[in-house]
Amino acid sequence: MVFTCRQCGMCCMYMGDYIVIEHQIGPFEFACESVSTGTPFVARIDEDKHHIFLDHTFPDQHPAACRFLRPDGDLIRCVIHDSSPCQCKYYRCVIMRIFDSQESLIGTVTGNLSLHSNDAVLRRLWEAEERRISHLSADEEIWLQKYLEDKGYRVE
Ligand code: SF4
Ligand code: SF4
Numbered sequence: 001m002v003f004t005c006r007q008c009g010m011c012c013m014y015m016g017d018y019i020v021i022e023h024q025i026g027p028f029e030f031a032c033e034s035v036s037t038g039t040p041f042v043a044r045i046d047e048d049k050h051h052i053f054l055d056h057t058f059p060d061q062h063p064a065a066c067r068f069l070r071p072d073g074d075l076i077r078c079v080i081h082d083s084s085p086c087q088c089k090y091y092r093c094v095i096m097r098i099f100d101s102q103e104s105l106i107g108t109v110t111g112n113l114s115l116h117s118n119d120a121v122l123r124r125l126w127e128a129e130e131r132r133i134s135h136l137s138a139d140e141e142i143w144l145q146k147y148l149e150d151k152g153y154r155v156e
Helices: 047-054 057-061 120-128 130-134 138-150
Strands: 019-026 029-034 039-044 069-072 075-078 096-099 105-109
Touching: 019 039, 047 069, 057 069, 096 138, 120 130
Parallel strands: none
Antiparallel strands: 019 029, 029 039, 069 075, 096 105
C-alpha cells in the first residue's frame, strides 16, 4: 500500500525521550541518539527549515515532543527530514482505512499491521487470518486489501 504522510506531527509528539540531542556540533548540526535502537546519528536541520527551527515556541509549549518538530503553516513537520533516523523515515502510522457498507470508518491498520477497531465482526475476520497477516511483506499487503474487500468492506 502506498503510504502518504500528511505531516500532522502526531507520531512525534511524545518522542522527546527517544530522539535525544547529545550536544550541538554546528549552527544547524547536532550529535544525537535514537534511544530505542541505541544508535548515534548526526541531525542536520534541512536548509529550507532553518527559520522554523529557530522559533522555539512550539518545543517550549510541548516539552514531550521531539526537539526537531515544528509547525509550518497548517503542517507540523520534522525539520531533519533528510538526516532523521531510518525508523522515522520508514514509519507509517496508518496504511489502510476500513469502511463498512454505510461508508462509516470502522477500522484502521497501522504500518506494523495491527488492526485498530471496535467492530466485533471485523475483529473476528482479522483474527481468523492473523497469523498470515503478521507475516505479510509490504509487497503482499495488497492481499489484505483484497481479503477485506471480498468480505464487503471498502479499503483505502
Ligand atoms: S506518520 Fe502519520 S502520525 Fe506521523 S506525521 Fe505522518 S501522518 Fe502524522
Ligand atoms: S526526528 Fe523527525 S520524524 Fe523522527 S521523531 Fe523527531 S520530528 Fe519525528
